[in-house]
Every structure is written in C-alpha cells, then in structure tokens.
Amino acid sequence: MNVTFSLLAKNVTKTAFRNSSYSCKVLVVGGGTGGCATAAKLSRILKKNELIIIEPSDKHYYQPLFTLVGGGISTLSEAGKSMRDVLPANAVWLKDSAAEFNPGENSVTTQRGHSIKYEYLLIATGLQTDYDKIPGLEAGLSGDTGVCSNYSAKYVELTYKALKNFESGNAIFTYPNTPVKCPGAPQKICYITDHYLRKVGKRDKAAVIYNTSLPVIFGVKKYADALWEICAERQIQVNLRTNLVEVRPDSREAVFQNLDNPDKMTTLKYSMLHVTPPMSTPAALQNCSELTNEAGFVDVNKLTLQSVRFANVFAIGDCSSTPNSKTAAAAAAQCQVVFKNMESVMKNTPATANYDGYASCPLVTGYDRCILAEFDYNLTPLETFPFNQGKELKSMYLMKKMLMPPLYWTLMLNGFWNGPAAVRNLLHLKFSQK
Known part of the structure; x- marks a missing residue:
C-alpha cells in the first residue's frame, strides 16, 4: 500500500497512517541516543525511502542532564528538543512503537497496525521505567509526599522541589534490583543533596542514606574506593544489597528488603525519597524469544553487536545484552561499531569492527x-x-x-x-x- 507522507521541519518525513505496509532496506526501532546517532550515519549512505525510524515520542531528551535538572542546576527545557529536529533529514519517521518483532520474516508490526518489511534491522528501544512495579510509588510521585525521581521527564522536577522543601529527617536514595540506564545517577543525586543541605545549613538535621541492591557502591574498584571515602567524609550511610519494595506515601515510609536475607524487611521513615525505578526492555522485545535472552535483552555478540541468531539484526544501547554499563557514552562508542558492521553485512562481508565495552x-x-x-x-x-x-x-x-x-x-x-x-x-x- 502506498502512503503519501507529509513534510516536517528538517525535511524529516513523518506518517501516522494506520494499517499500512512498508518496506525498507534498514529499519531502526527507537529514536533515542543510539538509534538517532546510528540512523544519522546510515542516512548518509542510504536513500530516504530506504531508511525508516520507528519512534513514538514527540520529544527527545538528553537524559544525562536530568541529574542536573534534579539538583536545580539545569532546566528541563534545556534537556529536551523536538524529535523531528534531531532525527536525520534523509529518513522516514514512523511515529509509532513496535508491537511485535518477527525476525524470521524480516518484519516488525507496530502498535498502530503497520507492517514493515526490512532487509536489515537495528534495535535501539532502550529501557522502560517500571514505576508501577513498586507498590505505592506512583501514588507517592503524584502528590506532595517528598517522593521524587530523576529518571523521568514527568517526575524529574519533583527532585529540586523536595530538596527545597526538606527541613529534617531521612533523605533516602535507592538503586533497584534490575539493570538500569546510567547506573551512577542514583548516587549522583545523593551527593548533590548532601552538598545542597550543607549550603543551606540543614545538613546537621538530615540523615543521608543510599540504599543499593548491588553488592558494591560502584563496579570499578578505583572509583569505588574514591566514593567510599566521600561517603565516609560526608557521613552518608550506604547499605548494600538493600532493595526498595514498597512506598507508603501517606505515612512517609519506605520498605526495604535485604537481598541476602529476603525474609528481612526494614521500614524507614523519610522526608525525601529519591527512587530509581526498576527497568526492563519493552514488552515487544521480551515477548520475542528468538531475538532475546532470558532477561529480555537483545542477544548479541558483545564485540560486533550483531544478533547471535540473525545476521541482518543488530542492537545498540541499553536494550542489548552487552555486559557494559548502560550509558550515553557507551552508545557513542557502540555507534561506529554498529554502523561499520551493518555496512559490511550489506556488502556481504564479515562484521569485524569490535566494541571494547567502553x-x-x-x-x-x-x-x-x-x-x-x-x-x-x-x-x-x-x-x-x-x-x-x-x-x-x-x-x-x-x-x-x-x-x-x-x-x-x-x-x-x-x-x-x-x-x-x-x-x-x-x-x-x-x-x-x-
């Protein structure tokens, strides 16, 4: 079925027609950091109608800036731009999201009923934030309860509000028992809060607590040693293997589970509670066992970023199974590897570019x-x-x-x-x- 596209800013073509069929040389699923950057590279070697990008959002956010937004250093408007202004001009933007992957048939079905046939596929869906997985959390985020989170454009401005409203008591920061994007961010806001409270003369009235599900404060020993020194110097209490399982916003209480002793639960009162929510890949990926591992991440060779089962499929960024820290910097390093290897496969030559886990x-x-x-x-x-x-x-x-x-x-x-x-x-x- 042929579809007439409308022209938008930067000449990015967007369509929202339903139940249409498309075909392309390369399909990119996701317009986040990795998807957008790699699509930009691909757009320089492909014709416009050969490259389709599926992305449902109108806004693209530079998420690493959310830490500074939460600390009152930057604004949310500085962290976002219109999606049509960041996607490559020489591409077709399908404002939609993937509902079903069919790698055996080289096709993706979207939420709006589109069917897209591809020759090559780049999966760049990122991770979704599962705020609903913690009972009481969404209720806490919807009211003036001292609960906040830097992991969503919807909630990030609550953090600075909680900082300004803090008078005394526990300021608690959490790290969930799942992989997360930017794993350093849960403790960055902890340090910023400590500094803020010292600047306004309230630090002596506060207990700053960092509860992490991990067995270490940071995965790299050199930096972990430095962070332990900072925590000791600033009297920040760090509890390892401690996972948030419930928020009680009415009583301002948070319930934590000891992951080494799951029957042990601890309830803490809080004045400020910054929550890093559990995260996962989108349901469409989790439901496609042909593409993913048991955890729902796209199963790729950690060096070439090529699917271990489908030679014409690659993944980049947070949704891939690569065992690296999931950051924007990692996506930057992966981008050139993915591009070179996709280009090689298109030329029927082996994918030889390697990612070192940076x-x-x-x-x-x-x-x-x-x-x-x-x-x-x-x-x-x-x-x-x-x-x-x-x-x-x-x-x-x-x-x-x-x-x-x-x-x-x-x-x-x-x-x-x-x-x-x-x-x-x-x-x-x-x-x-x-």
Missing part, C-alpha cells in the same frame, strides 16, 4: 565537582585525560555541565561523535597514564 560515568559529587569514571568490559579504567580521573575535579564538573550537552546535540545525534577514543589515543601519545 562506558563513561561523570560521577557528579556536588555542585562544583565530579569524578569522571571511564572503563571497559573488564572494569579496567580507560581514562581519556593524562591525569588521575579518580579524584573530584572542578574541570570534570564543568565538562559535564558545559561541554557534554552541546557535544551531544551537535555531534553525537548527527553521527559525528564516536566517543573519546581518538582523543584518548592522541593525548596518551604525549603523556603517560597515571
């Missing part, structure tokens, strides 16, 4: 300081700069606040930024790593 987490530890954690699959530091990044530095904070957002909008989403590997190689030709 991820970066700017661990903001206050309103003017940051530890820039960078590491690979082996959790070995892979630092860009020729100095010790395991220390709190103002320069790294300014880079996080001032440099990274424009780099993201102008280079990353347009397919021109593949992570700092080239910069790192250049710098370390002149300086030795310390």
Whole structure:
C-alpha cells in the first residue's frame, strides 16, 4: 500500500497512517541516543525511502542532564528538543512503537497496525521505567509526599522541589534490583543533596542514606574506593544489597528488603525519597524469544553487536545484552561499531569492527565537582585525560555541565561523535597514564 507522507521541519518525513505496509532496506526501532546517532550515519549512505525510524515520542531528551535538572542546576527545557529536529533529514519517521518483532520474516508490526518489511534491522528501544512495579510509588510521585525521581521527564522536577522543601529527617536514595540506564545517577543525586543541605545549613538535621541492591557502591574498584571515602567524609550511610519494595506515601515510609536475607524487611521513615525505578526492555522485545535472552535483552555478540541468531539484526544501547554499563557514552562508542558492521553485512562481508565495552560515568559529587569514571568490559579504567580521573575535579564538573550537552546535540545525534577514543589515543601519545 502506498502512503503519501507529509513534510516536517528538517525535511524529516513523518506518517501516522494506520494499517499500512512498508518496506525498507534498514529499519531502526527507537529514536533515542543510539538509534538517532546510528540512523544519522546510515542516512548518509542510504536513500530516504530506504531508511525508516520507528519512534513514538514527540520529544527527545538528553537524559544525562536530568541529574542536573534534579539538583536545580539545569532546566528541563534545556534537556529536551523536538524529535523531528534531531532525527536525520534523509529518513522516514514512523511515529509509532513496535508491537511485535518477527525476525524470521524480516518484519516488525507496530502498535498502530503497520507492517514493515526490512532487509536489515537495528534495535535501539532502550529501557522502560517500571514505576508501577513498586507498590505505592506512583501514588507517592503524584502528590506532595517528598517522593521524587530523576529518571523521568514527568517526575524529574519533583527532585529540586523536595530538596527545597526538606527541613529534617531521612533523605533516602535507592538503586533497584534490575539493570538500569546510567547506573551512577542514583548516587549522583545523593551527593548533590548532601552538598545542597550543607549550603543551606540543614545538613546537621538530615540523615543521608543510599540504599543499593548491588553488592558494591560502584563496579570499578578505583572509583569505588574514591566514593567510599566521600561517603565516609560526608557521613552518608550506604547499605548494600538493600532493595526498595514498597512506598507508603501517606505515612512517609519506605520498605526495604535485604537481598541476602529476603525474609528481612526494614521500614524507614523519610522526608525525601529519591527512587530509581526498576527497568526492563519493552514488552515487544521480551515477548520475542528468538531475538532475546532470558532477561529480555537483545542477544548479541558483545564485540560486533550483531544478533547471535540473525545476521541482518543488530542492537545498540541499553536494550542489548552487552555486559557494559548502560550509558550515553557507551552508545557513542557502540555507534561506529554498529554502523561499520551493518555496512559490511550489506556488502556481504564479515562484521569485524569490535566494541571494547567502553562506558563513561561523570560521577557528579556536588555542585562544583565530579569524578569522571571511564572503563571497559573488564572494569579496567580507560581514562581519556593524562591525569588521575579518580579524584573530584572542578574541570570534570564543568565538562559535564558545559561541554557534554552541546557535544551531544551537535555531534553525537548527527553521527559525528564516536566517543573519546581518538582523543584518548592522541593525548596518551604525549603523556603517560597515571
């Protein structure tokens, strides 16, 4: 069935027709960081009608900025742009979401009933935030109860409100018992809160508590050691293997389970409760066992990012099974690998480009300081700069606040930024790593 498309800003073609059939050379499912950046690269080697992007949202958010929005440093409007302004011009945008993957038939069915046949598929759906999985959490987020979360554009502005309203009591921060995007973010807001309360003279009236389901404060020992020192110095209580299972907003109580002793439950009163919700891949992926592993993540070769079962399918970013920290920086490093390997497969040559697991987490530890954690699959530091990044530095904070957002909008989403590997190689030709 032929469909007439309407032209929007940046010449991005969008359609919302129902029950239509399409075919394309490359289908990209997801217009987040990885999907958008890789689509931009693909758009330069494909004709417009050869590339279709499925993305339901009208807004694209630079989610790493949500930490600063929650701390009152940046605004939500600074973190978002119109989706049509960030998707590549030389592509067709289908404003929809995937409902069913049929990799054996090289097709995807959408929520609106579209059927799309493809030659090659890039899955970039990201993770969904499952606020409903914790009883009482959505009720807490819908009222003036001190509950907040930086993981949603809908809720992120509640965090600074909770900060300003805090007078005394427990300020609790949580990390769930699931994989999450930007795993450093749950504790970044903890450090920002500590700094905020010191600035306004309320820190002596507060108990700052970080409850994480993980057995470590951070996966890379070098940075974990630095964070433990910060917590000790600032009297931040850290409880490992402690998972939020219920919120009672009426009584301002949070219930936690000890994951090493599941029968042990602890109920804490809170004045401020910042929740990182459980996360998962979208249902359409979870329901497609041909593409995914038991956890619902797209089962790919961790080096080539190619599906282990379908040679014409790739995945990028948070929805893939790669065992790296799920960050925007990881997607940047993966982007060039995915593009090169998809291009190779299109030419009937082997996919040989490899991803080393690079991820970066700017661990903001206050309103003017940051530890820039960078590491690979082996959790070995892979630092860009020729100095010790395991220390709190103002320069790294300014880079996080001032440099990274424009780099993201102008280079990353347009397919021109593949992570700092080239910069790192250049710098370390002149300086030795310390």
